[in-house]
Structure formats: structure tokens, C-alpha cells
Amino acid sequence: MANWIDFNTGKPRPLRQSKFTADNPPKPFDERPISYLWKPEPGDALIPQRGFITDLILATRLMETTTEYVIWSGLNLLSAVVRRMAWHGPWYPDPLWLNLFTVLVGQPGMKKTAAINVVDKIAQRFIDFEPDNPERVREYLNVFRGKITAEGLSAWLKPQAQTTTRSDGTLVEVDRGSQVSFFLNELVKLVNKAKYNNTLIGALTSFYDGLDADEVYTKGDGHEKLRNIYMTILSAATPDNFKNSFPEDASGGGFVSRLNIVYCRQSTRCFPRPSVQDGLPTLDDLAERLWWISRYARGEYHFTPQADEFYRKWYEGHWTKKRSMSEEEQNEVARKDINLLKVATLLRIQRYEVGNEISLDDLFSAKKILDVAYRNGSEATDGVRLGPEAKARKNISNIIERHTPITQRELTRKVSRYCSADELRHHLHQLVETGDVAILSDDGELTDKVKKDGLQTYVWASGEDD
Numbered sequence: 471m472a473n474w475i476d477f478n479t480g481k482p483r484p485l486r487q488s489k490f491t492a493d494n495p496p497k498p499f500d501e502r503p504i505s506y507l508w509k510p511e512p513g514d515a516l517i518p519q520r521g522f523i524t525d526l527i528l529a530t531r532l533m534e535t536t537t538e539y540v541i542w543s544g545l546n547l548l549s550a551v552v553r554r555m556a557w558h559g560p561w562y563p564d565p566l567w568l569n570l571f572t573v574l575v576g577q578p579g580m581k582k583t584a585a586i587n588v589v590d591k592i593a594q595r596f597i598d599f600e601p602d603n604p605e606r607v608r609e610y611l612n613v614f615r616g617k618i619t620a621e622g623l624s625a626w627l628k629p630q631a632q633t634t635t636r637s638d639g640t641l642v643e644v645d646r647g648s649q650v651s652f653f654l655n656e657l658v659k660l661v662n663k664a665k666y667n668n669t670l671i672g673a674l675t676s677f678y679d680g681l682d683a684d685e686v687y688t689k690g691d692g693h694e695k696l697r698n699i700y701m702t703i704l705s706a707a708t709p710d711n712f713k714n715s716f717p718e719d720a721s722g723g724g725f726v727s728r729l730n731i732v733y734c735r736q737s738t739r740c741f742p743r744p745s746v747q748d749g750l751p752t753l754d755d756l757a758e759r760l761w762w763i764s765r766y767a768r769g770e771y772h773f774t775p776q777a778d779e780f781y782r783k784w785y786e787g788h789w790t791k792k793r794s795m796s797e798e799e800q801n802e803v804a805r806k807d808i809n810l811l812k813v814a815t816l817l818r819i820q821r822y823e824v825g826n827e828i829s830l831d832d833l834f835s836a837k838k839i840l841d842v843a844y845r846n847g848s849e850a851t852d853g854v855r856l857g858p859e860a861k862a863r864k865n866i867s868n869i870i871e872r873h874t875p876i877t878q879r880e881l882t883r884k885v886s887r888y889c890s891a892d893e894l895r896h897h898l899h900q901l902v903e904t905g906d907v908a909i910l911s912d913d914g915e916l917t918d919k920v921k922k923d924g925l926q927t928y929v930w931a932s933g934e935d936d
Contacts, residue, residue: 556568606634627696657706735846796863849868876927907931
């Protein structure tokens, strides 16, 4: 078997031959060999159409991680691999790149890093299937897994151009631009409250947008020009570590608003040893399938007419609802529309099909995944994105949603530690205006007026389509 030399380690790696082509794409694996071991969990409702992500879910089903962690780890892996070779459109004036910043949040022992480690291993192997030297150089992931400073990040993002040979023996220079993907088992390696870290957080926030060109200054190298910037982040944290990681200026509309916060309360799986069942995808199977995606996911992806119409209506409702929110609450959902477009596009790409149309089903699946992440993420992190008033309103929303229908007296009792009766009425008025809560009077009739008599009942009315 022929070898190629790993660009980072300098060590030889096996060059593998894939059986897949544009005319012979991969076929999703069948879940039946594992059906007798399948333990349902809440995240199963988010499983998208069959493709790379469903294969990844099958490969990790005998591990004590969760479906939701695996879905988001798979999405982040896909976003890292497609780089600037695929994008969502139409978008003006620049393409909407598909990079994601994601943190998996859960208590210790939730196997967050297990999901990250699996996709990291796949990321290291998929390039072995690329037969073309220039393409291998272009597709090779620039992965960082440890602590880094702002100056270190600038050095890591220094544009990389490499000379290699074509199949006919001629030399060609391949420019990979300024690209990096973080796979971190602890978010605190990248983000913390140390003073020196503020500059790094500012840089991460800036690089999220994937500018064609930027310039940074470092003491060692002076001005460094960056080009074709593309950055992805996949990391993990406990709720306490997450809440204590961010300086004040990173919250609100800053770095935190760019994060997809994926919180799972518990796993329903119990396996003394993680394993993989015969007949289900191995890491090499997944690496080969990921290579196929990296080779054929190209150009602009766009909605079908039906998906475009649904998105337009959703966006109008989302925009209208934001106008009645506080500034802090607006920050919390500031990029939900952008993330919806990115995730819908990645769900289309993960299907083993040539073509660039994003279906209505892809968009529906993306919306379900985002709705759950945004709803649970704020609860897990105690509303890091929010100010005190918005946090109180968020807590009231969560209580009504979990205990709906709930009487006025019961709700008053539950929030009395941090909210007076007058403040509660103010928040309820806001929640009624945004359509999240409906009020029933003592005779069961709907009303939009919050009274003091203690006889009203509150019902959660939000349809998760903000």
C-alpha cells in the first residue's frame, strides 16, 4: 500500500482507495443490526434524513454519549471539512459560509468528549482516501486541540501555501488560506476570564464571519495578513465551567451569541464498555464517507421553492417577535436565522446525494435541532447571554413551559425568591405580548390582561417557531 506524508507530523500515512464516486455514492447504513440494543432517548426525535449523521449516530449508539451531542459533533465535523468550498446562497455581498461554533454542555460523566473524540479521529483519517496530491493538500484539516493565545492563533492562521505534484508529475502550488478547526475537550482551554484572554476572544469573534482578508499585529512578527479565513469550534463544558468562563464583554451580542450551546440533562444509555456492533459503521467507513462529501460538496446550496417560502414566513415571525424582546433577549437569538441556514445546508450536504437543492425536510430537521438547542442552552448556562431582567423572564418562561398549565398562586410561589409580584406581572405582560404565554381567567376564558386576584392560570403557548 502506498503512503503519503502527513503535513503536520511528517510521518507516513496509508493512501487508501475509495470505492465511491459521483455515480456510485455511499449508501446509509441500516440500523436493524442494532435495533435490539436501541434505547430510545429524547434526542432521537432530532435524527435527520439518512446520511453521514445517521451513520455517525449508529457508530456511537453503543457509547454513553447522547444523540444530540453526536448530531452537533457531526454537523461541526461537516462544517470543518467543507471549508469555503460550499456555502449557502443567495447571500449578499459575500457567501454565507457554513462554519459553526459549538459547545456541548452537560454534567461530568455525560460523555461529551467521547462524541468529540470520535469525530476528531474521523477528521484525521478521511484525507487518506484522497488520491490527488493537490486536493489532499487543499482538504487537509488544520486542527488545534490545546490552549492558545491571541498571538498563537495569528501564527496558526498564517496563510499556508504548499508546493506539491500533480498526477502527471508537474509541480503546483496550493494555497489553503487561513483556516483552523478547534476540537477541544474543554472550552476553558480557549475561553476564560484571564485578562490576556480578552484579545483572543475578540479575535475569535471577528474570525467567525470568515472574511476574505484581515490583518493582525503581533509583537513577534508585526503585521500579518490573513486571507480566506475559515474557523470552526467544537468544545465541551460543564454548566458551571461554562458560566464562569466568559468575561463580561464576551456575552451579550459578542462571542457567546455566536455559540450553539447544546445542553443534555442526562443520558439514557448504560454500557459498561463502549463498543461497535458488527455490520455498523467503523471509523474507517465513516472516514471514507466523509471523504466523498469533501470531494463532491461544492458550490452554492439553495432552498427549493417550498423551503424558501417556509423560511421567509419563519423569518418574518422571528423578526416580529424579536422586536418585542429586550436587548438581552434579542442577543440570545441574534444568530438563530444564520444558524438555521447553516444547519439546513449541512443536513443537505450530509445526505449522500450529488446536487445543491436544500429540501423542506432538511429545513424542518434543522429547525427542530435549533429549537431544542436554543431552548435548553439558556437554561443550562443560566442565561449567560442575558442581563438580570431578561434572565428573570427566561426563568419564568421555563417554569410555565415545564408546569403548564400553572396557577397564578403556584407561579408566584415558585418565583418569589428573585421576583416580586409586581415584577412578575410585568414579565407576564411581556410574555403575553410575544405570544409565549396565554392567560385563562377563573371562568376558563382567554384574556390578555394580567390581574392581581390570584385566580388566573397560565399556559405555555409558544410553538417553537420564533
